Amino acid sequence: MKPDIQHWASRLAALAADSEVPGASLAFWYDGEVYECAVGVLNAASGAPVRTDSLFQIGSVTKVWTATQVMLLVEDGRVTLDTPVAAIMPEFRVGDPRATESITLRHLLTHTSGIDGDLFLDTGRGDDCLRRYVEACADLEQTFPVGDSHSYCNSGFVIAGRVVERLTGTVWDQALREQICAPLGLTHTWTLPEDVLRFGAAVGHDGQGAVVPQWGLPRSVGPAGLICARAADVVAFGRAHLTPGALLADPAALRQAQVDLPNPHAGGRHWGIGWSLDEWDGRQVVSHTGDTIGQHAALWVLPEHGTVVAALINGGRSVEFQHRLATELLRELHAIDVPAPIAPPEQPVQVDVDPFTGVYERAGSRIHVTAHGAGLRLRTEPTGILVGLARSRTLDLVAVDATTFVGRDEGDSIWDAVVFEQRPDGRSYLHYSGRATPKSR
Template identity: 85%
Template sequence: MKADIEHWTSRLAALAADCEVPGASLAYWYGSELHECATGVLNTATGAPVRADSLFQIGSVTKVWTATQMMLLVEQGRITLDTPVAEILPEFTVGDLHATAAITLRHLLTHTSGIDGDLFLDTGRGDDCLRRYVEACADLEQTFPVGDSHSYCNSGFVIAGRVVEQLTGKVWDQALREQICDPLGLTHTWTLPEDVLRFGAAAGHDEHGAVVAQWGLPRSVGPAGLICARAADVVAFGRAHLTPGALLADPAALRRAQVDLPHSYGGGRQWGIGWCLDEWDGHQVVSHTGDTIGQHAALWVLPEPGTVVAVLINGGRSVEFQHRLVTELLGDLHGIDVPAPLTPPEPPVDVDIEPFTGVYERAGSRIHVTAHEGGLRLRTEPTGILVGLARSRTLDLVAVDATTFVGRDAGDSLWDAVVFERRPDGPSYLHYSGRATPKAR
């Protein structure tokens, strides 16, 4: 089939129907050509159709854009990756004074700062919202000592966005336009609702296909996940990371491994600068996914063949949908065998589960791990500011090896991986959903 867009339009629609996805947009660069298709509706309440130029929320894919802004400043000699954040932001402090002094820009961009950082705090719509957010980080504690592990940290990228503001003298949204959007000619990439509304914009949907009550995230978390874009613009951004001089003199610097991941079953084995790094069937793959309220996005870049794929989704079984789509697409374009998600082994693995039981806790989440019918049961409990935003999940875990388990909540089609890390000379961690959660008791 190769790049037969009629075929992929049909497959996009079929997969969306099968995964109960209201609407989706696909764009990919292959064979020196952009290919685009779309299916479904932007909003089940209105029936407005998805078009190739419709805007979706790309969520945490935004983080790669923020990392790119930072690397532009590095290439200009304004900072280095090892510049301490506190040297740039006088308002920056966290709960641990040693961590405040030790955290560098590299730590922020590689999720190794240890900041307990799922702080989804609305500090208003004003141009000072990032500064006020950073000031509110003063009470954040450390999940682990600076640089000791990897734990996905939204707060770190908001802080990075504030560094961009401090060094450019522009609010983050404007700096984004001047540093990335305008040079690449991205006409359908915006951050603020009043700009997004000028285009056909997707609404998020819950698991039943109903439009969610809250359309987007607060402006204060912009650098961590606020960009809205059409799929073609996301592909153009990905292509810029394969072309020296398109934005960065050395875009490959962002995809050089910085840290090995303790949980390598969630999309990558290592982390670069902003990018998640993996290898599929002998091909390097750099990627990032993003979730907002009822929307999901994924961007994959394959440096060797120069192929870039972006898919934007507004509900349904989005993770299953994007995995099935990229598996078919890359298999067809390049013969790549995309790794299948982890599943329970046959025969079952016998593991001593007692050391893993207990309560694990970090900002916004308390995780209970208990013995259940000869195995383990994991139950997440949103806490603090995430109450009402995140839902509780219950997973009955099946052992894959001595420290790795898989489980799935009621209604889930894919298994989630959970990795336990026991350190004889330090805290024990539960690695799940990209986060390291220390054992509290």
């Protein structure tokens, strides 16, 4: 049966209201046709309405686009996934000389480089911003040896974007247009604010529904999260990953599992080339989400069904909203039961929490874990560049098993998963929000 887009516009509005989302845009490709609807406002202060051609920040969904750019160069024979970055850019450095020599493009695109990589450094608006950013990576330390684990790394994708610049001879933004936007006919996909402002553009909102004071991220982190697009353009990009020859000769290569995730409860069980990989109700789901300053995006691709869904919002309880939307939409389209988010067990689990208490640190974040009642309390503290950009969070953790806990901050309805890892060599890690954070004391 053909989907009733008016029904979905109504459901989108109801879900947005329930999750306190100011504005949302939905597009999905199903059975050979694209469907679009939009609700709410782009800006709570101005009241400008969301339209289907409005642009939202898609945040880290950008990383799949950057991975695709690199894979286009791989298919063109310009480089391989296992080429060391330093072989392409001899000036590339990180803090560990051995890591500098051994980090490859595959490590960057699968978040397995070990680089402590939440470096949100503004190196200016000039065309040299990525070059200057990569120079600043010389001070980044390793959270683990190269290839040893998985930890979400924004810096790795900026470095990958700089590789694209080196191999194409043009700035990343222009390479993006030439490699992806032009071939796919994407007219509503841009990176720089002066281009985005030619369209209706969403602004982010905080937890109280007020417009955030900063609109977007600096140009220097572009390959990790700067794309702004309408939902239909994001869907068109997702469709290209189901169609050999639309962009890549073998797009399926990107959705082959490369690494198991140490915390498989937060969006996927495995990571491919740029993509998060999971299985819902026996069907493969290839996805990526993105968060910027008060905006959120989700892209889901179902290869077995040929269905692609993009949801873009500008505030509110984003995780709750996207889960409820995916649950309703995929149940109707394909009778798929989307797994429920992880939650506390019905019967309490007794765990010795003492080995997990302490302080865990990485670039931009310090995490304090203390005993609290029968469980733990986790408190995040932004540090360095992230002070003023990220907010502190406090989670009272409940044990699910011997190393897995769940908690949620005040006002959240979805539980976050936290996994503790103690390695035979004595190193201890906390896996939370996609990152591996080593214990410092």
